[in-house]
Amino acid sequence: MSKKQISFNLELRERIGTGGAREARNNGFVPGVLYGGGEDPVAINLRLAEVMKAIETGHFLSSTATLVHKGDKQLVIPQAIQMHPITDRPLHVDLFRVKADQKIKVEVPVHFIGEDVSPGLKKGGTLNVVRHTVELLVPAGRIPEFLEADVSALEVGENVKISDIKLPSDAEPTIMDRDFTIVTIAGRVAVKDTDDEAADEDSGEEEAGEKEQGGKD
Numbered sequence: 695m696s697k698k699q700i701s702f703n704l705e706l707r708e709r710i711g712t713g714g715a716r717e718a719r720n721n722g723f724v725p726g727v728l729y730g731g732g733e734d735p736v737a738i739n740l741r742l743a744e745v746m747k748a749i750e751t752g753h754f755l756s757s758t759a760t761l762v763h764k765g766d767k768q769l770v771i772p773q774a775i776q777m778h779p780i781t782d783r784p785l786h787v788d789l790f791r792v793k794a795d796q797k798i799k800v801e802v803p804v805h806f807i808g809e810d811v812s813p814g815l816k817k818g819g820t821l822n823v824v825r826h827t828v829e830l831l832v833p834a835g836r837i838p839e840f841l842e843a844d845v846s847a848l849e850v851g852e853n854v855k856i857s858d859i860k861l862p863s864d865a866e867p868t869i870m871d872r873d874f875t876i877v878t879i880a881g882r883v884a885v886k887d888t889d890d891e892a893a894d895e896d897s898g899e900e901e902a903g904e905k906e907q908g909g910k911d
Contacts, residue, residue, distance in 0.1 A: 731791030752889025794835030814879035
């Protein structure tokens with residue numbers, strides 16, 4: 695479940711502030727800030743094409759990236775990205791310095807398998823996803839691309855919990871006080887029963903009304 699490594703060619707941004715950020719964008723860069731790792735924050739520029747390519751991977755905010763500057767490399771984890779509301783062009787990126795063996799918190803997406811053979815789904819149940827991602831504490835250099843939730847054997851009313859999902863040996867969920875649910879197979883039986891009860895109640899009220907009217911006559 696390894697990811698394709700994201701890499702950026704870094705340039706230091708000498709001019710800071712709104713004017714410097716605007717100048718960077720006009721020149722085909724995405725302005726950003728590099729911080730963390732016990733070092734001072736640094737204003738940086740990333741190439742727009744490289745940032746767009748990283749975003750298109752679909753896991754930009756859930757994987758590490760390598761910054762390259764004059765031959766030196768630095769492992770980072772993207773912390774935030776600001777997008778233009780109309781053009782969807784990246785406007786600003788925050789990056790955090792990390793080491794490969796340093797444990798960090800990161801949201802990892804969940805992929806669901808076995809939907810085509812799930813007996814509960816075949817009986818008319820629906821896949822009720824409780825968590826599309828799970829926050830893990832995992833070494834920065836070994837973040838899994840995704841987790842798998844297998845629903846192939848689930849009946850209506852059954853679920854997959856975090857204890858049912860195979861995690862990397864060096865990773866653990868940040869929620870440790872409970873065995874939380876990832877996905878359930880929701881049925882329609884309860885809804886049907888409720889409708890039947892409502893119909894019975896309506897029928898009973900109509901009968902009572904008819905008797906009351908008959909008594910008055």
